[in-house]
Amino acid sequence: xxxxxxLKEIVQFIKLTLRPFYKYVSVMFISGIVWAxxxxxxxxxxxxxxxxxxxxxxDGIVAALKFPVIAYISIMLFLTISYRLYDFFIEASLxxxxxxxxxxxxxxxxxxxxYTFFQxxxxxxIAAKMYDLTGSIPDIFQIVIDKxxxxxxAILFILYTLWSVGNVxxxxxxxxxxxxxxxxxxxxxxxxxxxxxxxxxxxxxxGSIVDIFSNISTVWIFSAVIYEKxxxxxxxxxxxSFVQQGEMLRFYLWLFVGITFLILQACSLYFLVQKRAMxxxxxxxxxxxxxxxxxxxxxxxxxxxxFSQFSKHWGRITQSLSMLxxxxxxxxxxxxxxxxxxxxxxxxxEIQFYFRGSEALFQNKTILIPGGQKVGLVGTSxxxxxxxxxxxxxxxxxxxxxxxxxxxxxxxxxxxxLRDSIVVVPQEPALFHRSVAENIAYxxxxxxxxxxxxAAKKAHIHDTIMRLxxxxxxxxxxxxxxxxxxxxxxxxxxxxxxxxGGKIFILDEVTSQLDPQNExxxxxxxxxxxxxxxxxxxxxxxxxxxxxDRILVxxxxxxxxxxxxxxxxxxxxxxxxxxxxxxxxxxHDVS
Numbered sequence: 094x095x096x097x098x099x100l101k102e103i104v105q106f107i108k109l110t111l112r113p114f115y116k117y118v119s120v121m122f123i124s125g126i127v128w129a130x131x132x133x134x135x136x137x138x139x140x141x142x143x144x145x146x147x148x149x150x151x152d153g154i155v156a157a158l159k160f161p162v163i164a165y166i167s168i169m170l171f172l173t174i175s176y177r178l179y180d181f182f183i184e185a186s187l188x189x190x191x192x193x194x195x196x197x198x199x200x201x202x203x204x205x206x207x208y209t210f211f212q213x214x215x216x217x218x219i220a221a222k223m224y225d226l227t228g229s230i231p232d233i234f235q236i237v238i239d240k241x242x243x244x245x246x247a248i249l250f251i252l253y254t255l256w257s258v259g260n261v262x263x264x265x266x267x268x269x270x271x272x273x274x275x276x277x278x279x280x281x282x283x284x285x286x287x288x289x290x291x292x293x294x295x296x297x298x299x300g301s302i303v304d305i306f307s308n309i310s311t312v313w314i315f316s317a318v319i320y321e322k323x324x325x326x327x328x329x330x331x332x333x334s335f336v337q338q339g340e341m342l343r344f345y346l347w348l349f350v351g352i353t354f355l356i357l358q359a360c361s362l363y364f365l366v367q368k369r370a371m372x373x374x375x376x377x378x379x380x381x382x383x384x385x386x387x388x389x390x391x392x393x394x395x396x397x398x399x400f401s402q403f404s405k406h407w408g409r410i411t412q413s414l415s416m417l418x419x420x421x422x423x424x425x426x427x428x429x430x431x432x433x434x435x436x437x438x439x440x441x442x443e444i445q446f447y448f449r450g451s452e453a454l455f456q457n458k459t460i461l462i463p464g465g466q467k468v469g470l471v472g473t474s475x476x477x478x479x480x481x482x483x484x485x486x487x488x489x490x491x492x493x494x495x496x497x498x499x500x501x502x503x504x505x506x507x508x509x510x511l512r513d514s515i516v517v518v519p520q521e522p523a524l525f526h527r528s529v530a531e532n533i534a535y536x537x538x539x540x541x542x543x544x545x546x547x548a549a550k551k552a553h554i555h556d557t558i559m560r561l562x563x564x565x566x567x568x569x570x571x572x573x574x575x576x577x578x579x580x581x582x583x584x585x586x587x588x589x590x591x592x593x594g595g596k597i598f599i600l601d602e603v604t605s606q607l608d609p610q611n612e613x614x615x616x617x618x619x620x621x622x623x624x625x626x627x628x629x630x631x632x633x634x635x636x637x638x639x640x641x642d643r644i645l646v647x648x649x650x651x652x653x654x655x656x657x658x659x660x661x662x663x664x665x666x667x668x669x670x671x672x673x674x675x676x677x678x679x680x681h682d683v684s
Contacts, residue, residue, distance in 0.1 A: 097415070098414045098415045102414055102418065103407075106230070106414055106417075110194055110195045110230065111234075113194065114187055114190065114194075117183060117186065117187040120178070120179065121179070121235075121239060124175055124178075124179040124183075124239075125238060125239055125243030127171075127175050128172075129246035129247035131168065131172055132247045132250065132251065132385075132392075133250040133251050133254040134168065135165065136380075136381050136384040136385055136388070137254060137381060138161050138164055138165045139165070139377075139380065139381070140375075140377035140378060140381040141161045142158060142161050142162065143377040143380050144375050144376060144377035145157045147375075148375075183235075187231075188231050191231050192227040192228070193227075195227045195230055195231075196224070196227045199223045199226050199227070199413075199417060200223065202417045203219060203223065203416075203417065205421070206419065207421045207423045207488075208483070208489065210419060210421070214300075215297075215300030215301065215303065215304050216300070216304075217300035217301070217302060217303025217304060218299060218303075219300075219416070220299075220303070221296050221299035221300065222296050222409075222413035223413070225292070225296070225412070225413045226409075226410065226417075229406035229410050229413075230406075230410060232402065233406040236399050236403050236406070237403075240395070241399070241403075244392055244396055247392065248270055248389070251266065251388075252267055254381070254385060255385060259364070259373075261364055262364065262382055265364075266357065266386070266389065269353055269354065269356075270389075272353060273393060276346060277346065277400055280342055280343075280346050281400065281404060284339055284400075284401070284404035285408060287335050287336070287338050287408075288335075288339060288405045288407060289407075289408040289411055290335040290408075291339065291408060292405075292411075292412040293408075294328065294332045296412060296413075297328065298325070298328040298329060301324070301325065301328060302325075339401075339404070346397065347397050350394070357386065358386060361383070361386055362383075365378075365379050365382055365383075422489070422490060423487065423489075423490050423508075424490055429505055429507045430501075430505060432501055432507070432510040432511050432514055433499070434498060434499055434596045435499055435596075436465065436499055437464040437465060437498070437596045437627035438461070438462065438464040438497075438498065438499050438500070439485060439496070439597070440459075440460070440461050440462070440498075440500075441458055441459060441460045441461075441495075441496055442459055442494050442497060443457050443458070443493070443494040443495070444457070444458050444484070444491040444496065445457060445458075445491065445492045446480065446484060446491050447492060452650075453492075454480055454650030455477065455480075455481075455491075455650055456650075457494070458494075458652065460655075462629075463627075464499070464627055465627055466628075466642050466643060467623065467628045467641040467642045468628065468629050468630070468641060468643050468644070468645060469630045469631075469632055469637070469641040469643070470482070470631045470644075470645050470647065471631075471632060471633070471646055471647070471668065471671060472646055472647030472648055472671075473648070473671075476647035476649060476650065477649075477650040478631045479601065480650075481629075481645075481647070482601070482631065485498075485503070485515070485597075485629075487503050487504075490504070498514070514595060514596055514597060515595055515597045515598075515599060516536075516589050516595030516597070516598050516599070517589075517601070518582075518585050518586055518598075518603045519601050520601040520602040521581075522581045522582060522584065522588075524576065524584060525569070526568065526569060526570050527568065528563075528565065528567060528568055528569070529561070529564075529565050529566070529569060529584070530545050530566065532569060532584055533545050533548055533549060533584060533591065534588075536588055537591045540591050542565065544591060545591070548587040548588070548591045549584075549587045551586075551587065551618045551622070552583040552584070552586040552587035552590065552618070554584055557580060557583075582603070586619070596626050596627065597626065597628075597629075598623050598626050598628040599629045600629070600630045600631065600637075602631055602632060602634075603619070603630070603632075603637070616636075616640075620640060628641075635672060635675055639658065641658075642657070643656065644658060646666075646667055646671075648667055653666070654666055
C-alpha cells in the first residue's frame with residue numbers, strides 16, 4: 094500500500110541521503126549569502142563612484158575614487174574565487190557523490206520490499222522512479238538553498254538598501270514582493286498537483302515502454318503493434334495534458350508578475366523624478382534604485398522559473414518516495430535470529446492464507462514434512478502448489494498460524510538465513526545479462542571455475558557452453574546466445590549444485606523443458622544431490638515423482654490426498670484421475 098508523502102517524509106529522506114556530505118552544505122550557504130550581499134553592495138559602491146564623479150572637481154577625482162574602485166575590484170576578485178570554489182565543492186564534488194548515494198539508498202530500500210510489490214509494479218516504473226530521485230533531490234535542494242533561501246536574504250538586503258535612500262522605495266518593493274509570494278504560494282499548490290499527476294503518468298509510461306520491449310516477440314506474434322502504438326499514444330497524451338495545464342498556469346503567473354513589475358517601475362520612476370527635482374536624492378541614488386529594481390526583477394523572473402522546476406521535481410519526488418515507502422505485507426520483528434537448519438523438518442501449523450480480494454487458499458491447515466523426506470506436489474493450475482512453497486520461502490506471510498523449520502517460526506528468523514537454507518530451481522529460471530559463469534555461480538559467487546564447470550557437467554550443459562564464442566565468459570544475450578527454455582533450465586540446475594548450505598530443496602517443474610533423454614540424466618544427478626535433504630518437487634510430469642517418499646495432492650487450496658504413489662492410486666480418487674489423464678496424454682498442468 095502506497096503512503097502519502099508530505100514535506101516531513103521528503104526532508105527525512107534528504108537528510109538520510111545527505112548525511113555523509115553535510116560539510117558541503119555550509120559551502121552552499123556561505124556562497125549564497127555572499128551572492129545576496131553582493132547584489133546590493135556592488136550597486137551601492139557604483140552609487141558612491143557615480144556621486145564622486147559628479148560632485149568632486151576633476152583634479153581630485155583620482156584620489157576620491159581610489160578606495161571605492163579598489164573595493165569594487167576586490168569584491169569582483171573575491172566573488173570570482175567564491176564561485177569557482179562553489180563549482181569545485183558542489184558541482185564537481187558533492188552532486189556526483191550525492192546522486193550515486195541516493196541511487197544506492199533507493200536500491201537498498203527497494204530490495205527490502207516484499208514479493209507482491211514486484212508482482213504489481215512494472216520494473217521499468219521502478220527504475221524510472223529511482224532515477225527521478227537521483228535527479229530531482231539534488232536539484233530541488235539546490236533550488237531551495239541557492240535560489241529560495243539565498244534570494245530571501247538578497248531581498249532583505251535590497252529592502253534595507255532601498256530604505257537608506259527612501260522608505261517609499263522600500264515599501265513599494267516590499268508590497269510587490271509580498272504579492273508575488275502570495276500568488277506563487279496559491280498557484281504552487283495547483284502546480285504541484287499537475288506535477289504529481291504528470292510524474293505518475295510518466296512513470297507508468299516509462300514502465301510500459303520497458304514492458305512492451307521486453308515482450309516484443311509476443312507483441313509481434315499477436316499482431317498487436319497497432320494496439321500498443323494506440324495505448325502508448327493515450328499514455329503520452331495524458332502526460333502531455335498535465336504538463337500543458339501546468340505550463341498554462343505558469344504563463345498566467347509570469348504574466349501577472351510582469352505587469353505588476355511594470356507598475357513598480359513606473360511608481361519608482363515617478364518618485365525618483367520628484368525627489369531628484371527637490372534635490373532630495375543624488376544621481377547615484379537614482380542609479381542605485383533603478384539598478385536594484387532591475388536586479389530584483391531579473392532574479393524574481395528566475396525565481397518564477399525556479400518555482401516551476403521546483404514543482405516538477407516535487408511531483409517526481411513524492412511519486413518516487415511513495416513507492417520507496419510502500420508498506421510491506423511481510424511483518425518484520427525486531428532483532429530476528431539466524432535460522433539454524435539441522436534436519437530440515439517443515440511444519441505448517443493451523444495456517445490460513447489468502448490473496449487480497451480472493452477466497453482463502455488454505456484454511457487452518459496443519460501438515461508435517463519430516464527432515465530428509467522427498468515430497469511431490471501435484472494438482473491442477475491454481476490449486477495452491479506454488480503458494481505452498483512460497484509460504485515456506487516467506488515470499489508471502491500466512492494470515493494466521495505458523496510455519497516452522499526445525500521448530501523455528503520463520504517469522505522470527507532473518508530472511509537471508511531462511512532463504513540461504515533453501516535451494517530453489519524455479520519453473521521459469523531467470524538469467525541475468527552477465528556471463529554464463531556468473532549466472533551459474535550466482536548462489537555462491539566465490540566458486541572456482543572448476544566448481545562451476547563441474548556443476549555444469551552435472552546439469553548436462555557444459556558441452557553447449559564450450560561451443561559458445563567465449564565459453565563460460567559469454568554474456569547471456571550477446572553474440573547471439575539467447576538460451577532456449579531447456580538451456581535456461583539446465584543452467585538453473587547447475588546453479589543449484591553450487592548454492593551453499595541449502596538443506597531444503599524446492600524443484601518447480603524442474604524437467605518440464607527438457608527432452609526425455611536429458612530428463613533421465615538430470616534426474617539421476619539430482620537424486621544424488623538431494624540425498625539426505627528435505628525436497629519438495631512440484632511436477633506435472635509424473636515420471637519425476639516415481640522416486641519420492643510421499644505425494645501431496647492439491648485441489649482448490651486444499652491438500653485433498655496424502656500418501657505414496659501406490660497408496661494414492663489405490664484410493665481411486667483425485668490423484669488416480671490425474672494419473673489416468675496423463676497416461677492418456679491429456680493432462681498438461683503448468684503450475
